[in-house]
Structures are given as C-alpha cells and as structure tokens.
Amino acid sequence: MTVLIVGAGPAGLTLAAELGLAGVPCRVLERRSERYPHSRAFALTPRCLEIMEMRGEVEEFLTRGLESPVVSLGSKGRGIDMRRYIDSRHAYNLILPQVQTEEVLEAWALKRGAVIERGTEVTGLEQDADGVTVTVRGPEGEHTERASYVVGCDGIRSTVRSLLGISFPGMPSEFSAILADVQLKHVPEDEQVFARHTDRGMVAVMPFPDGHFRLMIQDHRRMQVPVGEPVTLEEIRSSAADILEVDLGIHSPRWLSRFRSEQRLAERYQVGRVLLAGDAAHAHTPAGGQGLNLGIQDTVNLGWKLAATVQGWAPADLLDSYEAELRPLAARILRQTESVFRFNTARGPLLRGARWTVKQLLHVPALQRSVITEMAGTKTRYGKGAHRMTGRRVPDTxxxxxxxxxxxxxxxxxxxxxxxxxxxxxxxxxxxxxxxxxxxxxxxxxxxxxxxxxxxxxxxxxxxxxxxxxxxxxxxxxxxxxxxxxxxxx
Missing domain, CATH: 3.40.30.120 (Glutaredoxin)
Structure with missing residues (x-):
C-alpha cells in the first residue's frame, strides 16, 4: 500500500516530495486536469526559503523569483527592512507567482519518485485498523483502492474533510476585495513593494519578475459588491486612482478576480489514518501572505513523521504531534491575519486614529522585530522544553x-x-x-x-x-x- 495525497497544490506537492525523499511511495490525486493558471498567492517567506535550502532545492525558486526585503507600513517611505531582524541568508520575501511555485514543487516531487494523477478525484473513503479504502473517479471511470494513509491537501472546499465529517468553523469576511495582475505605464519608483492606506481604502502593489504587477484593492465604496460581479479594467483604474491619488496607467490585465476572504480552522487535523494539511485545515485572509507558506510548513512537519509511521520506526505518539504542533500555530496566525485585515479596512475617525497610532508604534525596534519574525515564520516554536532552544527553528550555522x-x-x-x-x-x-x-x-x-x-x-x-x-x-x-x-x- 502507498500514501494517497489528495490535491496537487503547494501543500500536497511538498508532502509528496518529503515522502519521496524518505523512500515512502505516494501518489497525488488532483481533480483538475491541468494546473490552475492564475496565482492567488505570490510570495515565499524567509522560513519557507530556509526549508527549501534544507532540502537543497532553493536555487530554482531564487532563479525565478524577486527578492523583496522591505515590508511596507502603508505610507510612503516607511517600511521595515527584514534584514535588520532576521538571522538568515533569506531575510526577504521572494515574490513568485503561485503557479511557478507549484511548477518547481512538482518537479521536486517527481524527482523524488511521486506519481501525480490529474483529472482524478476522491469521492468516498472508509478506513479500518490496517488502511483506508478510497473511492476514486478518473478518466477511465470509478474504482476503489487501498492506501496505508490518506492526506487531504485539497483546499478550502476539501472533499476529504467533508467525508471525514470534520467541522470547519469560522466565517467569510463581510467585505469583498480585488486581485488583479496587470501592467503599469507609471511604475512607482520609491519602493519595490508598497501599500497605501487612505480614507477611501487600500491599494497594495507588488512587482512580478515577468514585468506584470499584482494589485490588491480594498475600496470602501466597492467592498459590498457581490463576489460574482465581474471585475472590469475601468473599475480597478478608478478605485486605484481614487485611493492613491495618482494614475498608475493600469493596462493589459491578464487576471481580474473579486474575492471574499474566509477565516476558518478545522476542528481536527486527523481522524485515524486520514489527515488534513494546507487550506483543507485552515483558511486565511491574504494579509501577511501566510496561507501558502503555512501549508508548506504543515507538510514539512508532517512528512517525516508520516514516513516514520509508515516505515514502522516511529514512537507511538509521533504522528499525534503533527496536530498538536501545527493547529495552535494556525490558530495564532488566523488571529493575526484577521487583525491585519481589520487594520487595513478600518473606517471612521476612531478606527483611523487607532491605525495611525499602530503605525507609529511599529517604528519601535522591539515591536518591529516581533512583527517581522512572526510574518517571516522564523519565530515559530513547536512547544517548549527545559532548554531555551527546544522547539525553535534553527538558522543555518x-x-x-x-x-x-x-x-x-x-x-x-x-x-x-x-x-x-x-x-x-x-x-x-x-x-x-x-x-x-x-x-x-x-x-x-x-x-x-x-x-x-x-x-x-x-x-x-x-x-x-x-x-x-x-x-x-x-x-x-x-x-x-x-x-x-x-x-x-x-
């Protein structure tokens, strides 16, 4: 029997690579017949880059991506330089569209021996003490097969999570926002990546390595628009100009999307021989760019533990430590991303005053360090022990x-x-x-x-x-x- 991974997104592909590295056979079942062509996520954090370096795979990401060491605070000329606070060769976010991240991860997984089957979905599962019986529907029809373990990495609408009956409490945001990948005639020159907050809303601009730019727009006058209403080029031009009070010369859109964030956390990450990881286990607002990166951290934590369990040498409670370590981390990040989202969308004089106060406080070095190391993933600690280093991430030495x-x-x-x-x-x-x-x-x-x-x-x-x-x-x-x-x- 093998391990079945459901979902060929960043979490599923990383897990496949980790299991392959450990010598555990695995297959990845992906419902889509082809990779999704657009990219909701757009950056890898310092900790994820360290993870890739630990596996000897970081160079391909660096070749494709764009280093961005300064985190904008929403005002011109004000930002936090990550290099001041992170003890890492990768003291920056790497701007890289999710579709390219997945290309590199897929190549890594295939190199390690994983099998990826597209156009194939799981429609049922039953488990016993020895394994999991999975009902699979693919190009040649429906059949059942056995697996030693199944891991659902199949996103926020996870079929695996639904089949397990695991609740996914939380709520969607009351506001909609816009993502757009476009070209600009008038490129801001003062900052590589920037965000601006005004009374009208917020615009964030991130350059992609290929010359396009990612815009995220939260326009207070448009945030009640239903998600199903198509985004137009004129809408993003008007909103961006009114918020920024400058004309970016937006043109040539290749992707326009209106979305409503969800903040959710699975009640459990494991039922018997079936586990959850990535967006199937937790959903976040885009604030801070944590979703994709946390999914990679999930599966690097899970991979070696699951491999040890399959191979028969794991201590009795090793696999249990996956949920014990990662679910509290996801809960903390959910609280943080929700706070950042509310900070970005604050309206009214009291809330705007609070936002101004927070911006001033963020120029205090001690607070900057805390915020940046949390966003970078280098502050993550799994439990505590008698020694101050127990559970902490180890920088390269x-x-x-x-x-x-x-x-x-x-x-x-x-x-x-x-x-x-x-x-x-x-x-x-x-x-x-x-x-x-x-x-x-x-x-x-x-x-x-x-x-x-x-x-x-x-x-x-x-x-x-x-x-x-x-x-x-x-x-x-x-x-x-x-x-x-x-x-x-x-």
Whole structure:
C-alpha cells in the first residue's frame, strides 16, 4: 500500500516530495486536469526559503523569483527592512507567482519518485485498523483502492474533510476585495513593494519578475459588491486612482478576480489514518501572505513523521504531534491575519486614529522585530522544553568539525534525516548517536560554530530543535532522542 495525497497544490506537492525523499511511495490525486493558471498567492517567506535550502532545492525558486526585503507600513517611505531582524541568508520575501511555485514543487516531487494523477478525484473513503479504502473517479471511470494513509491537501472546499465529517468553523469576511495582475505605464519608483492606506481604502502593489504587477484593492465604496460581479479594467483604474491619488496607467490585465476572504480552522487535523494539511485545515485572509507558506510548513512537519509511521520506526505518539504542533500555530496566525485585515479596512475617525497610532508604534525596534519574525515564520516554536532552544527553528550555522573540516548545518539536512550535533570536547554522544540510530540521523562532532550551540543539539528533519542540553547525560540523551527517533538499535 502507498500514501494517497489528495490535491496537487503547494501543500500536497511538498508532502509528496518529503515522502519521496524518505523512500515512502505516494501518489497525488488532483481533480483538475491541468494546473490552475492564475496565482492567488505570490510570495515565499524567509522560513519557507530556509526549508527549501534544507532540502537543497532553493536555487530554482531564487532563479525565478524577486527578492523583496522591505515590508511596507502603508505610507510612503516607511517600511521595515527584514534584514535588520532576521538571522538568515533569506531575510526577504521572494515574490513568485503561485503557479511557478507549484511548477518547481512538482518537479521536486517527481524527482523524488511521486506519481501525480490529474483529472482524478476522491469521492468516498472508509478506513479500518490496517488502511483506508478510497473511492476514486478518473478518466477511465470509478474504482476503489487501498492506501496505508490518506492526506487531504485539497483546499478550502476539501472533499476529504467533508467525508471525514470534520467541522470547519469560522466565517467569510463581510467585505469583498480585488486581485488583479496587470501592467503599469507609471511604475512607482520609491519602493519595490508598497501599500497605501487612505480614507477611501487600500491599494497594495507588488512587482512580478515577468514585468506584470499584482494589485490588491480594498475600496470602501466597492467592498459590498457581490463576489460574482465581474471585475472590469475601468473599475480597478478608478478605485486605484481614487485611493492613491495618482494614475498608475493600469493596462493589459491578464487576471481580474473579486474575492471574499474566509477565516476558518478545522476542528481536527486527523481522524485515524486520514489527515488534513494546507487550506483543507485552515483558511486565511491574504494579509501577511501566510496561507501558502503555512501549508508548506504543515507538510514539512508532517512528512517525516508520516514516513516514520509508515516505515514502522516511529514512537507511538509521533504522528499525534503533527496536530498538536501545527493547529495552535494556525490558530495564532488566523488571529493575526484577521487583525491585519481589520487594520487595513478600518473606517471612521476612531478606527483611523487607532491605525495611525499602530503605525507609529511599529517604528519601535522591539515591536518591529516581533512583527517581522512572526510574518517571516522564523519565530515559530513547536512547544517548549527545559532548554531555551527546544522547539525553535534553527538558522543555518557554519560548523567546524573535529576533523577540521567546515560544514554548514542546512546541507546536513538535505537527506531529510535528523541531525545530532555534539559540541563536547570528547564527542562521545555523537559516536553514540551514530551507533544507536544509524538509519535516522546524521551525527557531527563540532569544535566551533558561527552561532552559539548547546553541548548537545538534536535538529529534527523539519529544522526545529527536538532536544537541547548544555549539560547532557546518557539517560537524558537516550530518552530525548528516542522520543523523536524511536527505539535505539542497541
């Protein structure tokens, strides 16, 4: 039996690549016969770029995308430079249309051995203790097949979630807004990416690498327009000019869309052998660009845990930690994106005054750091432990090994295995780790590092700290590493 992934969006393709890297056969079933040609999402955050670097896949994204290190605060000349606060080689958002992100992810998944079947949808599922029976309808008709696990990555209208009977509480926004991919005759020169708030509404402008621009328009006079009413070129020209008080020379639209955001969170992420990830598990407003990026984080967290479970070496509660870690993160991001959306659409003198006050406060460095690291995904922490680093993401670090060789941390994660770093003088735990978990980790005896490291550090395959200790002992070492990697071989 194999793992069936339902949905070939960013979350499903990333999961397929992760399972393939771990040697777990998987198939991706996609209802659409061809990839959706338009892009709702348009950027990858620093943390997602780090994830791609950890797997040795980041260069293709960088070749296609446009680096954008400054986050606009909605006023001319005011923004936050991410490079001031993020300890990463990728201290920027990478502007890249979702359709191109999916092209790169699909190539990665296929390279790892995944099978992608388009024009194929799941219409039913039943599960027992040994697997899942799935009813599939494709070009040749309907049939049933068995899978060891099924993961629904099939979006906000998820069939898998509906078949499981999992509720998806939340609500749609009361306002509609517009997305438009266009060309501009008069390109703003003062900022690469900018947003402007006025009494009339908000316009955000983002350049795409191919010369087009993404506009997001929230016009207070047009936000009650039904989603089904077509967007016209004249409408976006008029709204943008009235809000910005300048003429951008909008022309040659290739995509115009009116949308109403939804804020929802699945009641559960797992029922037996069926799990949810990406938009099937959570839906966000576009504010902050978190939806696609959180879906990738979901599946990098899930991939190695599901692979370990399928292969039979996972600790008993390892797969349960997926929902325990990711659902609270999604809930927090939902609260934040809702606050940003309300901030952007605030009306009335009191609300506008509050928005002005918040803008002034955002020039305080401590608040800037908190906001930027949250948006970038580098602040994410999965649980807490006795050590300050437990659960945190680990930035790339240059290591000088006991042999004298220099190595960076991220390439050690290319294999999708955990990494154990031993900074003690003797390196006894590194040797023990290699002996006790030879198939599931890479161990290194470290003499020096470019960043401060504890004496013992277990970096999980998803780049977060599983265990850290400044004064490790053998019993704690065996117990804490075994918590993530299962029983030692001896």
């Amino acid at each position: 240059t290591l000088t090994l006991a042999s004298g060789a220099e190595e960076s941390l991220f390439p050690l994660l290319n294999s999708g295995k955990a990494v154990f770093l031993d900074s003690s003088p003797a390196g006894e735990l590194a040797r023990a780790a290699e002996r006790l978990w030879p198939e599931h980790l890479t161990a290194a005896h470290v003499r020096r590092a470019s960043g401060r490291l504890p004496e013992a550090l277990l970096v999980r395959p998803d780049g977060h700290v599983g265990w850290a200790s400044d004064h490790p002992d053998q019993p704690a070492f065996r117990a804490e590493v075994g918590r993530w990697l299962g029983d030692p071989v001896a």
